[in-house]
Amino acid sequence: MNIHEYQAKNLLQSYGVQIQQGIVANTPEEAVEAAQKLNQETGTEWYVIKAQIHAGGRGKGGGVKLAKSQEEVKEISNQILGMQLVTPQTGEEGKKVHKVLVAEDVYYPGENEPKEYYLSILLDRAKGCNVIMASTEGGMDIEEVAASTPEKIIKEWIDPGIGLQGFQARKVAFALGLEGKAFKQMVKFIQALYKAYMASDASQFEINPVLKTSDDKILAVDAKVNLDDSALYRHPDLTELRDLTEEEELEIEAGKAGLNYVKLDGNVGCMVNGAGLAMATMDIIKQSGGEPANFLDVGGSANAETVEAGFRIILKDPNVKAILINIFGGIVRCDRVANGVVEAYKNIGDIQVPIIVRLQGTNAEEGAKIIEESGLKVYSAILLKDAADRVEEVV
DSSP: OBOOHHHHHHHHHHTTOOBOOEEEESSHHHHHHHHHHHHHHHOOOOEEEEEOOSOSOTGGGTOEEEESSHHHHHHHHHHHTTOEEOOTTTOTTOEEOOOEEEEEOOOOOOSSOOEEEEEEEEEETTTTEEEEEEESOTTSOHHHHHHHOGGGEEEEEEOTTTOOOHHHHHHHHHHTTOOHHHHHHHHHHHHHHHHHHHHTTEEEEEEEEEEEOTTSOEEESOOEEEEOGGGGGGOHHHHTTOOGGGSOHHHHHHHHTTOEEEEOSSSEEEEESSHHHHHHHHHHHHHTTOOBOEEEEOOTTOOHHHHHHHHHHHHTOTTOOEEEEEEEESSSOHHHHHHHHHHHHHHHOOOOSOEEEEEEETTHHHHHHHHHTSOSSEEEEOSHHHHHHHHHHHO
16 A cells, blocks of 8 residues: 655654655645744745645656745645646556645755665565665666666665664665764664564655755655555554555455456456456456456456446456456356356446457356356357457457
């Protein structure tokens, strides 16, 4: 589950991570009030207005701007709030901005030049442990840094049985070229960040940039936090941070129906039971000349209700030109799924797109017979090749 920058910063601060102070606002008037409060608390006279959406690259789309007065805070907030912000991560449709974060300007002059760093924590699945990634090239796309100058990516793996050790935090800070006050602050920053990562059951923390201010403070200027959905039952307080306006409407509907659904950009809808089979099904669709319109896993206990819910969700996508149902009858019998397909088809009615049903496993032949004798516009297949040929015919 993704959360907004302002939520991520509040989470980090609760574990002792030093952050760029800011206040979220829903209107231009609230933004001015936030600026006034920040001025009283921090003395800042310049402010950074940041659009709050679940996507990176906000600055490139005009979603991050500097205001040099409280009058500009209102003007800029008015421009950003309600805009359809398009970034490299949103696609052409963009995302509507409902909130802005009014933050203090931390790039103030001093004895030293401010310096940006990159820092993240995530799970290295190949090694079975968490890894801290850091770089002196903060503020840039880390993928670009990794591709062009991989030697600038610092990695420190954490033994899950021991946890982060002090020497490891010092090793990362030293590799970043820090010394004195900034070195000590970075060590504390890394330790607090790792504590927050573990305590919140996160799957990824990305702080880009981490700023060394002109007076050698270490602050999180931005924060991207991804929480592990499977662990949210342990964190009801974090579950409340979910912003449904940032999520795909069909994915929300599928979640309520107990379905695992991810919308894609193709023209063939697919419904399967099992994530591995879903990946194979999408391969079949692509090999047949189509493009998957979604990932939809109905689970191991598919019945008429779940099949019908899946149908309704897939059919709400106007790009869908055909539907491929690929079920392996293990826990669930194929004849039961077939009856569910027929019942769902009749309940929905007036389905204009062709439906290919590939059943394999327990009672596959009985299921195929039910489909063929239904009299509906549903095509039966048993082999993967048969399903692929059918897809090729109708796409």
